[in-house]
Amino acid sequence: MKIAIGADHAGYRLKDEVVPFLQSLGHEIEDVGCSCDQSVDYPDYALPVCDLVTSGKAERGILICGTGIGMSIAANKVRGIRCALVNDMFSAKATREHNDTNVLALGERVIGPGIALEIVRIWLETPFSNGERHVGRVNKVKQIEEQYISQS
Numbered sequence: 001m002k003i004a005i006g007a008d009h010a011g012y013r014l015k016d017e018v019v020p021f022l023q024s025l026g027h028e029i030e031d032v033g034c035s036c037d038q039s040v041d042y043p044d045y046a047l048p049v050c051d052l053v054t055s056g057k058a059e060r061g062i063l064i065c066g067t068g069i070g071m072s073i074a075a076n077k078v079r080g081i082r083c084a085l086v087n088d089m090f091s092a093k094a095t096r097e098h099n100d101t102n103v104l105a106l107g108e109r110v111i112g113p114g115i116a117l118e119i120v121r122i123w124l125e126t127p128f129s130n131g132e133r134h135v136g137r138v139n140k141v142k143q144i145e146e147q148y149i150s151q152s
Contacts, residue, residue: 004058006045011064068107096126
């Protein structure tokens, strides 16, 4: 799978642990940065990841900032993105099975690398259930998106 990944200054250390983990699982990585602790703006890294996902150049995206909150907010402003901020293994599985998320947000200051890597593994390995009620709900989210998010 091709995975786009991006982080701000508060998430790049965790990104630097996630990237080799993803490669060890056989995934191809498109790393959009950042790689420093100088203050940067998280939307500047969320948008390129989301663009890669919505264009089909990446199948999934991972975003990391201090809490994951800013990245998830920015990502969910992009048409076609369903980003979930995840801090536990149950949610990692549920967000794929029930919501068909295509972007994962993590907070470096919230979870450690051990938990983060397990969340990433579960999130990548869990398919969307395609259950009738879940498909219907995802379609309702898409209708909201059509109504409220303008196309660029």
